[in-house]
Amino acid sequence: MSDFSNGDRVELMLTTGMTLGISVTKGGSEVPGWVPADSSAPPRAWVDDEPEFAFSGAVTPTGLLLDVGSILNRAGASAFRRLGEGRAVNIVVDSGRQRYALRGTYGALAELVGCALKVRAGEVVFPPRPSPPPTVASALPAPPPPQAAAVAQRPPSPVPPSEPRVTGSGSGVVVSDTGHILTADHVIEGCRGLRIIQVGGTQIAAEVVGRDPRNDLALLKAASPLPSVIALRMESLRNGEAVVAYGYPLGGLLASMGNVTFGNVSALVGLRDDSRMLQISAPVQPGNSGGPLLDMGGRLVGIVQSKLNAVNVAMASGDIPQNVNFAMKGSVALGFLQAHNVEPVFERRGPDLPQADVTAQAQKVTVKVLCLGAAQ
Template identity: 35%
Template structure:
C-alpha cells in the first residue's frame, strides 16, 4: 500500500509532459499582426537573456533563450544570441523569474522584455506573466518553454505593431552603434582570468575558457580598463588571442624551442580570487613537476606554483623571464576526493610554449624573444608590466 501511495504521488508530481513547440507560427496569440506587415522584417536583431536569479526564485534562462530564438527567426531576417561580435539594429533584452503555482500546478513566470535601438535608446518595454499553470508537473519544463514562446511572440507582435511606421526606417539609420556595455544599466563581470602581452601593440594571450561565451571582454592593466576583441580562440588547445587599443611598453619573451626540464624553478603571475584579493597581480613560485599534462597529454606540463581561480590564462615563467607555458587549470579537489579518497596539493597544468607558438604563427600573430633577465627579481618586475586581468561579461 505504501509503495502504491508513493507511485501515485510521483505520477501527480510528474504530470503529463507537454510536447515542445517546433514552429512559432503555429502558436495562437490574442494579439494579431497588422494586416499590412509582412514577416520577416528587413531588420537585424540580437537577444540577451538575463541569467541572474533573485533569492528564492527559479530562472529558466535556458528555456527562455530557446523560446526567444525560435520566435525571432520568424520576425527578423537576421537574428542571433548576443555575442561580442554581434551587429544589430535592435537588441532585445529578456529576463524571467519563476515560482511554482501550488494551487493549479505548473510554473508562473514574471517576464520582462526590453528593446533598444542601435543607439541604446529604449523603444519598447513590457512586463507580463507567462503562465504554464495546470499544464504539467514539477519536471515538465517543456510547458515552461511553450509558455515562453507564446509570451515572447505576443510581445514582439505588440512591438512590431506599435513601431510599424518607423521600424525599418529607424533600423536603416546610420547611427553609430555604442559599445555593448552601454546597453546595460548595471553590468558587472561574470568571471575573470589573467592574460599577458605578446607584443607592444596591445595583443595578449589568455586561456580560451576564460573568454568562452562572453558577450563582452575587457582587459584591466594598472587600474585602466580597455575593450578587447577575441581575435582567435581554440577550445581544443584552451588558448585565445585578444587585441586591444592599448600600446603597452613591455611584452613577454617567447622562445618556441625552450626546454621544460623536470624540477626547473618557475613562477606564475596572475589575478587569483579577484573578488577577494587586490587588483594588483600576485606571484607564486614552484617547479616543473612533470613534463606531461593531465593523463600525460603532450604539449602540456605539470607545475607546483600555487594557482587559484583567476590565474587561468596567466604566464608561467622561468627565473630568467622566459615563457614556459600558459596556466590552464588544476586538479578538481572534489573529484579527487570522490575518486581517490584524497585531495591533491599544487597539481596544476600549463600549455607549453611550443603549442602556443604554433597557435600564434598559424593565426598570423607575431612574437619575439628577448635577452634573459639577469635574475629572478628583474624577471618578476617585468612580469608586472606585461601581466593583465581579463574580465568576462555574460
C-alpha cells in the first residue's frame, strides 16, 4: 500500500491470472470522484513514462481492474519486469489523468510481479481447488456401523495456525558475534515479526532490540549467533573513494543470493548538507535499504538508506538524476551501536582487495531481513 501526498491511498493486488487490481480510496470512500461510474471508455494505466506499455481494464465498485497480462503477452517478460521497478503509476479514465508516486510500496509491486512471473513459468504450483460441496442427494452419509460410532463422535483435530506472510524485505549486516544485526529503521517499521535469511537460505527468527527513527537505524538480535561479523573502518572516508554496496534488492526479481554494485563517494554530506549522510554513486534499489556500504578492503563505512526519487525530480526540474543515492555514515552507526551496548570489531584501512574478494566478504556478513505481517 502507498500513501500519497494528495490524501489518496492505493492497494495493489496481482492475481495469478495476471490481473492487476488497483483500489484507490480517498477520505474513506472507495473510487475517487475522478473515476466516473459510467465511463464510456475503458481505463488505461502505465508505470513511469512508458505509455507504449499501457494496459487497459475496467472500473469496478471497489477500484480498477487492469489487464497487465497483456504486457507479458505483447512485449515479453523484460517489459513486464519493469512494472516492478516503477516509481509512479499513471491512470487515465475518460481523458482524465492522475499520476501517483509509488514511493511507499517498498518493493511490494516488485514482489507481486516476480511472483506472477514464477507462476507463469511453472516455478510455483498452487494446490488444486477443493471439490464442490456434495449435492442434496449425496449429502447424507450412510450411518456408521456400531463399532465406528465412538470414532465418529471424536472432536475434529485442531487446525494448525497459518504461517505469517512476508509483507516486505530489506537488508542488514552482522555487527557482533552474538547475533546483532544493523539495518535501516524503515525496513522494520510496522512489522509484526522478523526473520533473517543467511547465505544458503537458512531462516532465523529475529527481534528488535533498538531503534533510532531519526537516523533511520535499527538493531536486531538473531535467535542464534551468526558465523561472520563485519569490521568497522576506523578512518573517515575521503571524497571520491571507491565503495561497495551489497544487499537483496527487488526481491522476487533479482538474484536471491544478493547483489553487489560498485561506485564512489560523490559527496561527504547528504541532501541539504546533511552531515550524517554520504552521497554515493553505487546503484541501489528497493530492498538494498539497511545493507552495508563497504570500502575496497571490505570494512563497513555506512548503511545504505535511500535513493533520490528520479520521477519527482524530473517532474520538478525537467532533468532525470542518475546514481544519486545515500548512506548513513559509519560514525553515526557506531554511536547507535555503542548506545545499545554493542562494541563492534574495528580495523584500520589497509590495502584494497580485488572486487571479487570484497564481494565474497560482503556476502558473508549481509543478511536479508523479512518483515512479517498478519497470517494469511
